[in-house]
Amino acid sequence: MSTRRGPGRPPGAPAARREQLIEVTIELVGDQGYPAATLGRIAEAAGLSKASVLHHVPTVAELLAAAYEQVLASLVAEVGAAVEVAAVTDRPGVYVIAMIGYFRDHPRHTRVASEALVHLGRPGQSQERWEPLARLLEQARTARGLPPAADLRTAALAIGGAIDAIVREQQTDPDYDSTDAAEQLAAAVTTTLLSPPASRPR
Amino acid sequence: MSTRRGPGRPPGAPAARREQLIEVTIELVGDQGYPAATLGRIAEAAGLSKASVLHHVPTVAELLAAAYEQVLASLVAEVGAAVEVAAVTDRPGVYVIAMIGYFRDHPRHTRVASEALVHLGRPGQSQERWEPLARLLEQARTARGLPPAADLRTAALAIGGAIDAIVREQQTDPDYDSTDAAEQLAAAVTTTLLSPPASRPR
DNA sequence: GTCTATAAGTGGATAGAC
DNA sequence: GTCTATCCACTTATAGAC
Numbered sequence: 001m002s003t004r005r006g007p008g009r010p011p012g013a014p015a016a017r018r019e020q021l022i023e024v025t026i027e028l029v030g031d032q033g034y035p036a037a038t039l040g041r042i043a044e045a046a047g048l049s050k051a052s053v054l055h056h057v058p059t060v061a062e063l064l065a066a067a068y069e070q071v072l073a074s075l076v077a078e079v080g081a082a083v084e085v086a087a088v089t090d091r092p093g094v095y096v097i098a099m100i101g102y103f104r105d106h107p108r109h110t111r112v113a114s115e116a117l118v119h120l121g122r123p124g125q126s127q128e129r130w131e132p133l134a135r136l137l138e139q140a141r142t143a144r145g146l147p148p149a150a151d152l153r154t155a156a157l158a159i160g161g162a163i164d165a166i167v168r169e170q171q172t173d174p175d176y177d178s179t180d181a182a183e184q185l186a187a188a189v190t191t192t193l194l195s196p197p198a199s200r201p202r
Numbered sequence: 203m204s205t206r207r208g209p210g211r212p213p214g215a216p217a218a219r220r221e222q223l224i225e226v227t228i229e230l231v232g233d234q235g236y237p238a239a240t241l242g243r244i245a246e247a248a249g250l251s252k253a254s255v256l257h258h259v260p261t262v263a264e265l266l267a268a269a270y271e272q273v274l275a276s277l278v279a280e281v282g283a284a285v286e287v288a289a290v291t292d293r294p295g296v297y298v299i300a301m302i303g304y305f306r307d308h309p310r311h312t313r314v315a316s317e318a319l320v321h322l323g324r325p326g327q328s329q330e331r332w333e334p335l336a337r338l339l340e341q342a343r344t345a346r347g348l349p350p351a352a353d354l355r356t357a358a359l360a361i362g363g364a365i366d367a368i369v370r371e372q373q374t375d376p377d378y379d380s381t382d383a384a385e386q387l388a389a390a391v392t393t394t395l396l397s398p399p400a401s402r403p404r
Numbered sequence: 405g406t407c408t409a410t411a412a413g414t415g416g417a418t419a420g421a422c
Numbered sequence: 423g424t425c426t427a428t429c430c431a432c433t434t435a436t437a438g439a440c
Contacts (some may be wrong), residue, residue: 017423033320039416054417054426061416118235118320126374154368154383157389161367162360169359172328181356188360192394218407241434254406256435 017056018066021046025067027070030108037064070115071109078102084138088143089194091136093186094164100182103167110171114164130156140194149193159189219258220268223248227269228233236321239266268317273311280304285338290345293338293397295379295388300364300385305369312373317364330356341394361391 023044028037039060044052057063082098083091103110116122134156141149151153160187169177226247230239239253241262245252259265285293305312318324322332336358351357364387372380 033323038414049425050416051418051426055423058417069417102434115320118317121235123376126371151382151386153378154386157367157371157383158364158387161363162364163363163364164361164367165358167329168363176355181351181359184353184356185360188394192390240432242432250405251407252434253408257405262434308440 005077021053021057021063022067022070025063026071026108026112029064029067029112029115030110033111034064034115037067051120065120068120071112074094074106075099075102075113089140090135091158092140092194093190095133095136096159096189097182099163099184100170100178104170104178108173110167114171115169130160133159137193141180144194147192155193157186223255223259223265224272225266228310228314231266231269231314231317232312235313236266236317239269242346249271267322270314272323273314276308277301277304277311277315285376291342291397294342294361294396295392297335297338298361298385298388298391300378300389302368302372306372306380309373312369316370332362335361339395346396348396357395361387 020060025037025042028041028045037060039050039053042060042063043053046053053063054060057066079095079098079102083094086094103113130153134152137152137155138148141147166178166181166185169176169181223244227239227244230243230247239262241252241255244262244265245255259268281297281300281304285296287383288296305315332355336354339357340350340355343349368380368383368387370379371383
């Protein structure tokens with residue numbers, strides 16, 4: 001909406017180039033890892049010259065960050081929606097299943113997300129990862145009339161790490177059924193952290 | 203043993219140069235990540251020229267691999283020793299505590315090991331990671347008279363991922379006490395997978 | 405064994421014409 | 423907006439003198 005497009009341009013919209021660049025970047029990183037997401041390769045994949053790419057994006061690092069952000073936003077939207085419609089007591093399990101399911105259905109996003117920490121080096125965003133799950137665990141416990149748990153941070157971290165490992169295995173070995181694994185992990189989370197009998201904090 | 207050393211060499215031994223290079227590589231990677239482990243920086247850290255470094259080591263990639271192997275060997279030796287002296291039924295828990303304890307005590311090794319998968323790209327060694335733990339779980343179960351569990355691979359993967367997450371958190375936030383976390387995780391593993399009451403496989 | 409010098413390549417980014 | 427041409431920083435590795 002706004003700027004008239006030049007004469008005889010292909011189907012593509014005017015400023016949609018940035019989105020296109022983000023898309024090809026996600027494909028490159030998802031298929032071949034971050035080292036493959038080089039300016040030259042991005043340009044080639046987009047059908048542009050290197051200079052043209054840098055006309056639409058300030059720097060390669062910024063483009064990589066934008067691609068990661070988009071993947072993250074998509075993940076959060078989908079998992080968030082699944083969690084919202086579930087009963088409070090079921091949410092931790094739903095979170096586990098939704099997370100693993102998302103990456104099963106979006107193999108490219110898997111690599112973009114899992115290698116982002118190492119290659120994009122964003123220290124200190126660990127809390128953003130475990131806190132939402134810790135909150136779900138806390139709410140599920142109170143909804144079941146259980147006392148507040150001792151160390152929800154460790155519990156959430158451990159569950160998050162378990163999710164990552166299962167997702168990674170699915171990526172490595174396509175024969176591995178992460179759907180089954182997701183349900184087993186979800187069941188273990190529920191019975192271990194939300195069981196009424198012996199209120200053993202994790 | 204063998205080759206006489208040249209005249210007036212410093213304290214260092216003859217072929218110990220390779221070990222020295224591995225050492226400085228571990229330090230570089232451990233402190234600043236794999237991208238910092240460049241030929242130039244390794245040479246500088248070792249007090250040699252780049253050409254001299256390549257006189258003792260065939261290639262930079264080989265040196266990086268050797269550094270990783272050394273870290274891995276050290277980890278396996280220490281954890282293996284701890285597991286061996288424990289009772290069979292305690293071994294899964296001991297494994298968890300020993301793994302987390304090792305990385306708490308060797309911060310540099312943490313980064314070398316955790317970023318190796320991404321930067322050294324050794325696909326398919328996933329099995330080497332989860333199989334030993336799966337075996338410990340199996341043996342502990344039979345020692346307790348429990349039936350064979352359904353999916354020990356997923357269980358071992360999940361526990362391994364949880365360990366990684368706790369180790370990473372310790373590295374990110376020094377205030378986080380991974381020792382407490384290790385004991386909680388070990389306890390959860392024992393009660394979830396080795397409990398006699400309801401034999402619920404994970 | 406160690407060095408200097410150099411080759412040969414890859415990366416990101418800019419200049420300036422069209 | 424898009425291009426070609428260029429620059430610069432950096433990397434690995436080799437050649438050959440000492």
